[in-house]
Amino acid sequence: MISRRLTWASTAAFLLLISCGKKDPHVPVVSYAPEVKDHGNTIVFHDTLGINFFKTEVIGKKGITANLTIPAKVSATVIPSGEGATQNIVLFENPDLAGNYTSLIQHQININQIQKINIKQKEIELGRIKDLQAHGVATGKDLLDAQTALAMEQTNLANERAALIEHETKLKSNGFNPEALRKSSAGMAYITCDLPENQLSRVTEGGPCTIQFTSFPTETFHGKIDDIADVVDNATRMVKLRVTLKNAQNKLKAGMFALLSFGVDEGEVISVPKSAVITVQGKHYVFVKSDSLQYQRQEVSIGAQVGDRTLISNGIALGARVVVEGSIQLKGLSFGY
Known part of the structure; x- marks a missing residue:
């Protein structure tokens, strides 16, 4: 009890000092130590001396943008082909991705060849054999061979598409859009x-x-x-x-x-300057000005720190006046140290 009285007295003396400024030292000043009630949850000042030392902020929901910084690297660069190729050269940091991209381009070429040339030729050949057979010139074996040749090209097309999808998947899982790379x-x-x-x-x-x-x-x-x-x-x-x-x-x-x-x-969140939050034994508190001479200690749940502000998830009502300067002094009074 004696220790707490000394703390109040020293805090009152401190507030007296900062509030006096350049006033005439011969003018008598009466000051009373603040009163701590309810196990430190309420602090009451008996006069306005030094009360301006404590700055407050009215709590409201405000939009806050945090700055997220993460490591990155240049994964690929694009340079022109010196050999007159239709596509530019993509240089990958990862050699496996370079192999995936090269294979993807080759499978795309193969697919175009099979679709636009090979299958069309086999379809034309099959049609001709059917016409010859209708006129008694081609045999059943000729028709079967033409159908088999067309089926083989269609199988080749399916295999090329499957291989293309495999390489596309590997590129996409590493953050690359294959179509964007090609263009x-x-x-x-x-x-x-x-x-x-x-x-x-x-x-x-x-x-x-x-x-x-x-x-x-x-x-x-x-x-x-x-x-x-x-x-x-x-x-x-x-x-x-x-x-x-x-x-x-x-x-x-x-x-x-x-x-x-x-x-x-x-988004729209409740936040306070980080100077407003004090931490004691793992718990977080702020001080709320409940009237002109009284401050109330309130436990809060805090979130991330964004810049110089701390997000508050629970414990403060909208419109409350939270102490943002002088929290350390109120902490000393509230907890007795």
């Missing part, structure tokens, strides 16, 4: 990162982002989220996210490391 222009760079599954609902395709590369620490690049992969890694619970940047000067190289940052809308 990509020279001078583009693809940046990918692993986004935790529990953050997936907080990002959207087309959202803006900033990228900083280890190789260019003083430069900030701006892009947008082009694609979010359709597959969540079963082991890491991560999903690939892809950003496309212009790379006309070929500054960005496949394999470069980067940090990708983008704003995450937290």
Whole structure:
């Protein structure tokens, strides 16, 4: 009890000091130690001396945008072909993906060849054999051979499509759109990162982002989220996210490391400056001004810290006046230390 009285007295003296400023020291000033009630939950001041030391903020729901930063890397760059090919060259950081993409292109060529040439030829040949057989010129064996040849080409087409889907799946699971790769222009760079599954609902395709590369620490690049992969890694619970940047000067190289940052809308939430929250023995509290000379200690449940503010999930009513400056002094009075 003696210790707490000393604490009140010292706090009152402190408040007296900060409130006096340059007042005439010969003018007598009467001050009373604040009264602590209800096991420290209520603090009552008996005069207005020093009360302006405590700054408050009216609580309301406000939109907050958090800044989420995750490691990323340049997974591929696009350069023009020097051999006059119809498609540009895609340089992948991962050699397995390079093999997938090359195989995908080859299977697409094979599919076009089988669909547009081989099958059409076999269909024409089968029609001719049927016509000859109708006129007694072709035999039943000739007809069977023509039907078998057409069936083989159709089987080849099905096999090529299956192989194409396999390579498309591998590319998509790593954040690449095969069709976009085939149509990509020279001078583009693809940046990918692993986004935790529990953050997936907080990002959207087309959202803006900033990228900083280890190789260019003083430069900030701006892009947008082009694609979010359709597959969540079963082991890491991560999903690939892809950003496309212009790379006309070929500054960005496949394999470069980067940090990708983008704003995450937290929605309309209750938050307070982090200076308002005090923590004692694992519990979190704020002080609410209940009238002109009284403060009430309230336990709260906190969420993430966004910038210099802390999200509050429970414990504060809308319209409450929460102390945002002086919480430490009120903590000393409330808990006796």
